[in-house]
Amino acid sequence: MFVFQVIGKHNSGKTTLIEFLTEELKKRNLRVGYIKHDPKGKGLTDKEGSDTARVKPNTVKTALVSPNTTTLWILERLNLQEVLNFFTDCDLVVVEGFKFEKGFPKVLVGEVEEDLVGKIDRIDITVGSKEDYKKVLEWVLNNLKNEK
Amino acid sequence: MFVFQVIGKHNSGKTTLIEFLTEELKKRNLRVGYIKHDPKGKGLTDKEGSDTARVKPNTVKTALVSPNTTTLWILERLNLQEVLNFFTDCDLVVVEGFKFEKGFPKVLVGEVEEDLVGKIDRIDITVGSKEDYKKVLEWVLNNLKNEK
Numbered sequence: 001m002f003v004f005q006v007i008g009k010h011n012s013g014k015t016t017l018i019e020f021l022t023e024e025l026k027k028r029n030l031r032v033g034y035i036k037h038d039p040k041g042k043g044l045t046d047k048e049g050s051d052t053a054r055v056k057p058n059t060v061k062t063a064l065v066s067p068n069t070t071t072l073w074i075l076e077r078l079n080l081q082e083v084l085n086f087f088t089d090c091d092l093v094v095v096e097g098f099k100f101e102k103g104f105p106k107v108l109v110g111e112v113e114e115d116l117v118g119k120i121d122r123i124d125i126t127v128g129s130k131e132d133y134k135k136v137l138e139w140v141l142n143n144l145k146n147e148k
Numbered sequence: 149m150f151v152f153q154v155i156g157k158h159n160s161g162k163t164t165l166i167e168f169l170t171e172e173l174k175k176r177n178l179r180v181g182y183i184k185h186d187p188k189g190k191g192l193t194d195k196e197g198s199d200t201a202r203v204k205p206n207t208v209k210t211a212l213v214s215p216n217t218t219t220l221w222i223l224e225r226l227n228l229q230e231v232l233n234f235f236t237d238c239d240l241v242v243v244e245g246f247k248f249e250k251g252f253p254k255v256l257v258g259e260v261e262e263d264l265v266g267k268i269d270r271i272d273i274t275v276g277s278k279e280d281y282k283k284v285l286e287w288v289l290n291n292l293k294n295e296k
Binding site: 001002003004005006007008009012013014015016017018020021022025028030031032033034035036037038039051055063065067069070071072073074075076077078080083084086087088089090091092093094095096097098101104105106107108109110112113120124127130133136137140141143144147 | 154156164165169170172173176179181182184185186187199208211220225231237238239240241243244253255259275284288289295
């Protein structure tokens with residue numbers, strides 16, 4: 001992996017050069033990554049015309065490195081297991097959705113959608129109202145204890 | 149790592165439950181991850197009040213999994229080397245900024261800032277105008293050849 005930096009004053013044209021380079025490199029079927037430093041933490045991630053929005057389409061991965069947060073875009077279709085690989089340093093991961101995924105314990109909130117009956121592999125605990133929230137918390141903490 | 153899913157109909161209160169759980173789990177000093185499925189690709193990543201914006205502050209990592217993009221937030225201060233660890237599947241990585249970083253080849257666009265003279269470890273190639281863009285592209289392609 002060849003890593004190089006583009007440096008220069010504010011408004012010197014760094015991003016314009018990088019747009020040109022990444023477009024040309026993408027045309028050559030190279031897997032291009034882009035890391036943008038945002039030392040002041042001003043970078044908005046959805047903003048049209050932002051540096052990351054301009055360069056991202058030419059990359060397979062783009063990161064905006066802000067002081068206390070790094071935002072990483074992976075521009076490929078990932079399945080749940082591939083996403084979970086980024087979370088191995090966590091004690092627990094809450095997954096919202098992916099209801100057809102098999103194997104993981106499931107908390108059902110409200111009623112099951114009629115067309116899903118029989119298609120969901122398991123329901124471990126159900127939540128009818130806010131009264132049930134503490135019950136779910138206890139269930140999570142117990143599962144964490146049993147993991148250790 | 150304990151992984152569980154929260155499922156239920158649209159507007160059933162999944163995110164409200166997850167907000168409660170992740171807040172309680174964070175209070176217990178657990179490293180919490182959150183993965184939100186966005187099967188229709190409608191999720192905006194900066195939007196206030198969005199599911200990820202509500203839960204993210206309670207996590208160390210949050211991901212929004214859209215059809216062709218996964219957005220991952222790492223809510224910790226990372227240095228360049230730690231960010232580069234996410235890019236190992238790329239052929240090349242363009243880094244914009246991090247001018248005081250040592251070791252990596254550097255392209256300078258425009259003039260060097262006066263207060264930086266002597267503080268930047270190396271400048272491999274300089275860009276004065278758009279005429280120089282192809283020269284930089286050739287330089288990148290040559291470096292890639294030499295890597296192999």
